[in-house]
Amino acid sequence: MTFIPSRWARPVALIAALCAVSSCAVLPRSGPTKREIYAGSVQREGDAFVVAINDRVTRATAVIPALGFSEQFLRAGPVGSDVIRPGDTLSLTIWENVDEGLLASEGVNYTSLSAVQVDGAGFIFVPYAGRIRAAGNSPEAIRRIITEKLADQTPDPQVEVVREAGDGASVTLIGAIGGSGVYPIERPTLRLSGMLAAAGGISVAPESALITVVRGNQRSTIWFQDLFDDPRYDIALRNGDRILLEEDTRSFTVLGAAGTQSVIDFESQTLSGIEAIAQAGGLRANSADPTGVFVFRNEAEEIAEQVLGRSDLTGAQRMVYVLDLTQPNGMFMARDFLIRDGDLLYVTEAPFTQWDKTIAALTGSLGSVNSLTSLGE
Structure with missing residues (x-):
């Protein structure tokens, strides 16, 4: 094997290294210049x-993107907590001012009717009083109706009507919340904030939490923080509302000569x-x-x-x-x-x-050149 004379080896190798580096289309880099x-x-x-x-x-x-409840949500007033709805359950107690009454057993002057459910049409049945319209009425109104119906059949009847926790008016909560489920609309949960608290609160960071309320064919979304910054957003709830709690899913991508190269989630609105x-x-x-x-x-x-x-x-x-x-x-x-x-x-x-990078590439090439010329000497 014949080696190039040592006095020509380094210049030739240097030229070869320069040609090799210059012939590279792109040196290693993170992206376009x-x-x-x-x-x-x-x-x-x-x-x-x-x-x-x-x-x-x-x-x-x-x-x-604008977030907020529509006017239909904002204008809805709170429903009466004592208004009876289809599906609610009532307890009735009827006292009669006679020894042998219509409903009471012998020796007892009162009758208890528990777990009387309001049917889908909004009615309940009371013996000797018949079918009574309950939905849309308060317990007091139902008491008066039953009293009037029984007054012609038993002297001076006394009636007590109590609304139990039923499933007539309820909302569904799902997503990033302490306890997903179906919750009744009662006096403490007439509005959105009270319902969220009753369900255990949210399970994600408040600054990145979104609340979506679906009511029929209407749908509106707000930031969780806005619920407390603007009292108007503490809307009154309606039977059948669906409430979704979720974390903000927005993100952006970082590439190039930054500290990291990845997809990063938004940490604020x-x-x-x-x-x-x-x-x-x-x-x-x-x-x-x-x-x-x-x-x-x-x-x-x-x-x-x-x-x-x-x-x-x-x-x-x-x-x-x-x-x-x-x-x-x-x-x-x-x-x-x-x-x-x-x-x-x-x-x-x-x-x-x-x-x-070019110098580094040349340095590496020249290191190989030195090795080569050393072999030739």
Whole structure:
């Protein structure tokens, strides 16, 4: 085997190493460079609008899905806790002012009728009084009706009507709550907050809890915290309401030269750009480019038109928002810009990072060169 003369070995090997490194299409990196992202903009015949974040852009994109109860929920007043409904259970006690009454046994002047259930049509049956309309009446009204019905058959009857805890008016609670189940609407649970407390409270962090109330074909959702911040949201409940407690499922993705690369859940109702960066572990001090922090988003047509000052767009648009944290107000822009569900936060690497990788690749190649030339000598 013939080796290259030692005086030519290193120059030739160096040239070979440079050619090998320069022939590599892309050195190892975390994603596209800032220049490559700009190259894909609509302004350069790409398919995404790249927009620098400023006060106007911040205002136009500050769109948060509105949560709150509809007017139908807010206007509903509390139901009477003593109003009888189909399915309720009543206890009746009837006293008669005679030795041998209509209902009482011999030697007893009263009769107890327990667990008298209001049927689906809203009626109960009382011997000698017949079918009586109970639904929609209070126990006092039912007492008067029974008394009048029996007065013609037994002298001076005395009647007591007590509503027991029945299943006539109830709501269903499911999800992230202490005790899922069906709960009756009673005096302490006429409103939403009382019902949640009776069910054991929520089992997730209050700041990320959502409450959805379904009533017939109506559906409204609020933040749990809003229930206590705004007394109007402590709505009166109705028979058949379904209440769902769930944790906020919004998230955003972080890639590039940030402290972590993952999908991160929202920790509050609103999340700013600077908070998102903090949740991602900040920027990598040894590789991140603070002038190239990008937010990728599919923006609704009307918002995209406001951001771009145009009126000729059709459908959702691919938008890439740029944060430059080195600008005098860059941190303020990052603080005011809102992150939304599904956003991609991408931090580019600083240019010198690629240079370092090139040098590292060359250093490794030259180390092999030295080994090679040592063998040739």
